[in-house]
Amino acid sequence: KAGVTQTPRYLIKTRGQQVTLSCSPISGHRSVSWYQQTPGQGLQFLFEYFSETQRNKGNFPGRFSGRQFSNSRSEMNVSTLELGDSALYLCASTLRWQQETQYFGPGTRLLVL
Amino acid sequence: GENVEQHPSTLSVQEGDSAVIKCTYSDSASNYFPWYKQELGKRPQLIIDIRSNVGEKKDQRIAVTLNKTAKHFSLHITETQPEDSAVYFCAASQKNTGFQKLVFGTGTRLLVSP
Numbered sequence: 543k544a545g546v547t548q549t550p551r552y553l554i555k556t557r558g559q560q561v562t563l564s565c566s567p568i569s570g571h572r573s574v575s576w577y578q579q580t581p582g583q584g585l586q587f588l589f590e591y592f593s594e595t596q597r598n599k600g601n602f603p604g605r606f607s608g609r610q611f612s613n614s615r616s617e618m619n620v621s622t623l624e625l626g627d628s629a630l631y632l633c634a635s636t637l638r639w640q641q642e643t644q645y646f647g648p649g650t651r652l653l654v655l
Numbered sequence: 656g657e658n659v660e661q662h663p664s665t666l667s668v669q670e671g672d673s674a675v676i677k678c679t680y681s682d683s684a685s686n687y688f689p690w691y692k693q694e695l696g697k698r699p700q701l702i703i704d705i706r707s708n709v710g711e712k713k714d715q716r717i718a719v720t721l722n723k724t725a726k727h728f729s730l731h732i733t734e735t736q737p738e739d740s741a742v743y744f745c746a747a748s749q750k751n752t753g754f755q756k757l758v759f760g761t762g763t764r765l766l767v768s769p
Binding site: 546573575577584586587590592597598600632634636639640641642643644645646647648649 | 687689691697698699700704706744746750752753754755756757758759760762
């Protein structure tokens with residue numbers, strides 16, 4: 543099976559712009575979680591979607607949002623970008639709700655100038 | 656909410672030595688504890704995990720122990736090899752969030768010298 547894929551892999555934006563990142567889970571996996579990784583804050587949970595519904599949310603401002611489609615693919619959106627949003631954004635997929643093992647994608651590296 | 660502390664932040668060992676990384680968690684409701692290895696520029700990869708109904712789990716050179724009473728768990732790597740060099744993250748989650756919300760430690764950079 544193909545692993546978790548994320549597009550784009552690299553992105554450069556300027557402050558104030560918005561960005562959309564995409565994640566395709568492993569085939570058959572229905573839960574997708576998003577994480578932000580920075581040198582200062584480490585790996586932090588953003589949100590998680592299962593069956594097109596947000597089930598969990600981390601402590602990020604409302605500028606960070608996401609959604610999941612019927613084919614389990616997920617997108618996250620960051621509006622009004624700030625310099626501090628520069629990070630590696632990772633998504634992870636799980637077979638189903640209450641199944642523990644998460645498999646990570648390669649990430650999207652976002653640089654905000 | 657859950658808080659996971661991880662020590663040490665860096666660990667240097669000689670090839671063949673053992674390495675131990677320790678984590679503590681704060682929420683007694685946490686009951687799933689995975690360990691991820693992240694090589695430079697690559698995705699985190701699950702190397703081993705343990706559930707709260709088990710005290711120890713081993714997979715070849717890697718083992719994890721869990722002490723629920725003390726709320727800490729540890730990763731043990733024996734006979735380290737240069738390819739074990741990477742950043743290791745511990746994490747915790749719980750069933751009431753569907754195990755999906757992983758709270759990570761701050762990471763340990765392991766360097767194995769030949």
